[in-house]
Structures are given as structure tokens and as C-alpha cells.
Amino acid sequence: MKMKRDAVTGIVGIVASFIYLILIQVQTTQPANLLEPGPRLFPYVAFCVVLLSSIMLLRKGLVDWKKDPKPDKPYFPKGGKKKITISYLLLVLTAVCIHVFGFLITAPFATFAFIYDLRGETKLKPIPTAIISVIVAGALYAMFVYGFQVRLPAGILFK
Secondary structure, eight states: OOOOOHHHHHHHHHHHHHHHHHHHOOOOOOOTTTOOOOHHHHHHHHHHHHHHHHHHHHHHHHHHHOOOOOOOOSSOOTOOOHHHHHHHHHHHHHHHHHHHOOOHHOOOOOOHHHHHHOOOOOOOOOOOOHHHHHHHHHHHHIIIISSSSOOOOOOGGGO
């Protein structure tokens, strides 16, 4: 029996949610004297959002399958696996560069690369894309440093 993509994605999400819930229970500790929800709250919220989304996807996939039992197109169109691999390697390269060069230097270049990676068939002009990349990197920096009061990596070259 070939299932719809939504149903398969829903099942994977449900299984991943429960695995994640078990990991939350095992790995997250909370200080005994903490009066606020603490570090355990956010993972539970994420778990609930992913679980509910996965249940809805599974439901949609099963309803669509009852209406039309023909299988969907493949998950990855022609060249899709290569594109996913390149995007993943770009994420890994960004993580390494943030560790070495820090957030301020890496973020504009990474944003520029991600914009070009996700553009699809759209033609982009490099100057406006560079300006947008710098603005997004600056906004992210301000949001984390001033809004959330989180120190961003300075990089091992600049310590």
C-alpha cells in the first residue's frame, strides 16, 4: 500500500516527537529552587507543536488517500537530493565559519549564500541581495544581543 506523502511525514513526525519527549525526560535537568518553568518548558512546547502538526498531516494524508489512492509524486524531484545535500553542507560550513570567524563576519556571507541557494529559478541581483544580507545579519545580531541578551560567538580568531 502506497501512502500519501503527508501521511508518511505525519508518522515520521509523531515517532520523532515521542523520541524527543523521551530525550527531554532523560537529558534535561532543572534546579530544585527554580520558581519559573525553567529550561524544560521550551522543549515541551516544541514537542506539542510538532506532535499536533504531525497528527494533522497524518489525518490530511489519510483523508486524501481515501479520496484518491494514487501515490503522490516522489519526495524529491529530479536533482532534489543534490540540492538538499548542498543545502546541508552549506549549514555545516556556516557552523564551522561561525566557530572560527564569529557571528558578525559569517552571518552576512551565510545569509547571502542561503538566499542564492533558496532562490530556485529566480534571477537575483547581487547588490540588493548583499544589502539584504547585511540588514538581516544586523537585525539578528541586535535581536539576540540586545533583545534576548545572548552573547553570540566571537570566533576563535578574535578572542
